[in-house]
Amino acid sequence: MNILLIMINALNSQYPPIGQYNIVDYYKKKYPDRDVNFDVKVFSKLNGMKILSLLKSKKYDVVGFGCYIWNLSSILPFCRIIKKKFRDIALILGGPSITYDEDEQLELLRKGFVDFLIIGEGELTMMNIINKLYLKEDIKSSNIKIEGAVYKSKNNEIIKNLRTKDNIVDLDEVVSPFILHDELKSYYKKFGVVYVEGSRGCPYKCSYCAGSNPFFRCKDNDKIVDELKTLVKKGYSNFSFLDGTLNYNIERTKTLFKKILKEGLNINIGFELKIELIDDELLDLMKKVGVNNLEIGLQTSNTKTLKLINRYHDEVAFSKNIKKIVNKGISSVIDLIIGLPGEALRDYFNSLNYCFNLGNLNITANLLKLLPNTKLYSQKDIYGYEIDVNNLNKVVLSNTMTKEDLIFSQRTIFVIRRFWSMESMKFKNVIRNIVNEKFQGDFAKFIIILTNHIFMSNHVQDVLSMKSKEKIEYLYKQNLSNSNITNQNKDIG
Template sequence: MKVVLATLNAKYIHMSLALRYLKAYSGREFSIDLVEYTIKDPPLQVVADLYERNPDVLGLSCYIWNIEETITILRLLKKVRPDLPMILGGPEVSYDVKEWLTRLPEVDFIVMGEGEETFHHLLTVLRDGGEIGEVTGIAYRDGEGRIVIHSPRGKVNLKEIPSPYRFPEDIPHLSNRIVYMETSRGCPFTCQFCLSSVETGVRYFDLKKIKEDILYLIDHGARTIKFVDRTFNLKKDIAIDMFRFLAENHRGTVFQFEITADILHPDVIRFLQEKAPPEIFRFEIGVQSTNEWTNRLVKRRQNFEKLSRTVRMIKESGKITQHLDLIAGLPEEDYDSFRKTFNDVFTLEPEELQLGFLKMLRGTGMRAMAEDFGYIYMDQAPYEILGNRVLPFADVIRIKRVEDILEKYWNHHRMDHTIRYLVREVFPTPFDFFQDFGDYWADKGWSRIGHQLEDLFLRLSQFLQDKGVKDWTVVEGLMKIDYFLAHRHKPRKVWWQVSLSKGEQADWIKKLAEKGKTEQELHKHVMLETVPFDAEMFLSQGMIRNSPSLLVAYYRPEEGEGPLLFSIPLAGSC
């Protein structure tokens, strides 16, 4: 019996850990092909590929990001292979199974919850003609078309699952894809918006085998490994042991973790400050909201003061990238409250701040409570909210504009010096900057057209000048610095009116040539511009002193890095 396991990933770089678990567990007895597509692939192309593989059984892994595309594919495939048993699994179909089987008559079985043992048992019955009624953890239709839902299966012993990380066919792709890995399953917390709250207790894999798998992956070229444990730092001793192991064996591989920052033990923080290799660890920290009443309503325990202290201490070490998450639309958090939440968290200046919107995931307590808080949300995945009794749709739209500008101007780090100055010195709060600019962006219709790097600077410049912000010349000077820093090679043009004539530039090139470089080399690799402040002081100390200077950007193409920036005082110069 030939089995094909398939899924639609959000991006090519993602690798489905779930399918690899199923293949590792059942591949010892069954012939299993694992095939991954993306949600962008043309449906007919996917159907044709699956058809040509000629499976006897097809398993499809379903999530909120791929369920609608998966439905399109399975319906088409069933038309040309009506005899093909189709099995769905994954978090998106593990709940409301009666609704799914009613909506999708093409589907034969749904595997609910953890799938390793259940999927293997189901395959065995399909192959041997056994009794389907003995398979726990599945839903299906009986011979009369009635929907049958079996009792859940008990939790699998994680230490009995073979490694899902050692398939030879994966080796050629490890260097340009993200490897997902887990050292544990389950979550100790009860956040009602998260599916992890449904499963009680935390179970651990064999850490010795996990370390062996990590070394195998590194040996075979893995460049990014993302741990999907809900709280990687739940147990101090395990966290330190794993961090130490990774620090000693990384060989340039980057590791990403989900961290609960307010319970990160001081010993772990101290170890990271002293021993973490630079730019190898990346932490994702869910803050979601700083509104205490909101957190209580969703049964989320969080000490924001401790969280902030941890984030600052990690940031001061300069070794670890931090990605913080916010959720707009949580219960009883209106526009003004979310504005405060945003400002509380942005003040920490994480390398990335992701602003997402509440999703009413199937199986969560939040979805069950939706009516109590007046929620309206999308009928189909991803079930994102459209509003609630304290946050109308109009406010949702405005916050989405904040999200858009935040992503373009902060998370991509195209003009950090400028944004920091604007949110600290020009606008009342960080949120007000992102909101005002987001509203302006929408009013101009820029959301409907694309943009290049130069456009981002031009549009910000236009917004700030139309708004009549104070210290415009200082802001423009900072934007010039950021524009130079945004290029690895000397830019062919700039977005502003150059302040120096060609003759003045030539004179400065001659002066600079006295330092050792030839004039020809400087013309090729140097950009010159004036700014109304001491650029050297700003770059070294972050201070603005009103003393005009010449900004010099020397690009070093042979080093593959950004420019070397320095400045020359203009007072008394040529």
């Protein structure tokens, strides 16, 4: 049996096919003697001609696509083309964008253009499907159930098999693909990072996040350390944890870092954390173990919005611990989401000022993306959301933000990155002085004026080519200040 697993990346992204390799490795571990061969292919975009040529060159029995918000809209119509040319191929769609109840996906099942949808984790469900096909069992008979799979029965009924806790993989059995597949070294050489899975899902239930897995669990700390040791021996040294919240259990995180230190591993580590859940001991361990990149999810400083999206926030602990991180000199980025429920443009600007006042942290702002299988996705009509399915499901309209507001906020993202987040601490101190002297400490107003000036003057390409010193000269040359605002009609609260 020949199986082809395909990963189609987002534009300007080359994320390694970790999920596909996990499926391959888990199956081979469980059934090492079966004559089942896997190919994993990665494309920078959906190239129909190349994929069809690939299918002609080798007789594949199964083809699986990993579906995400950046590729779903191109994969779904392509399934029709594949099935018209290769009817005997079992076509399987999995990934975060595959759901139990999307009309277009179910319609492909009904018409026979797709054979199976896999909802949620893929290792066990894919293994079970492959085994049924391998043994030539009548997989679509009414007495066969494959948890996590959706398919059409013989009488054309859509069978939806929900996943239970008995159908999730033990993370201690999942080995890093970077250990088993040397071809992934090319990703490391290009992007300089190895992704490590210390847990799966997230213990929190933020309404916008697809990581809110009801079967959250962790890999054993000793297993993680053993993997890191093996990866270091293979020449890797920079690691990023895929965990939604690595420090959800502060004592477990301390133990993990102590074990890494005991092994004497000379590595760099990055991860997402809940900033409220650190203390001085953990902070010291983070510095010693080589933590050099932290991602801190604020999303918004608006407490009402945080409640709407089911996100807990302790403002006092948040501010206190952020300042500790800054003082330790650990590079950190704080995340904001534009367009959350009930938020207007002024709420985003208030959040910008809140972040600026915390210290010289990098700030990353992104438009809200409505992800399938999330609570907020099911609430899109309540908040008047319209999304662009051809652009990562980004919100383009809501009850509280106009299309013009969201376009303008998208422009500010460019300016924040170029004149703040991608720059050095020294550069940030210069900007801070400008903001304090000319804008009375109002960072958002500075960003608004600078954004309008750059885009109204058609200076975007000029800014893209500017070095740090040239950016500072540009700011002083334009003589931007709070007193020379013209045609500023943005409500900043």
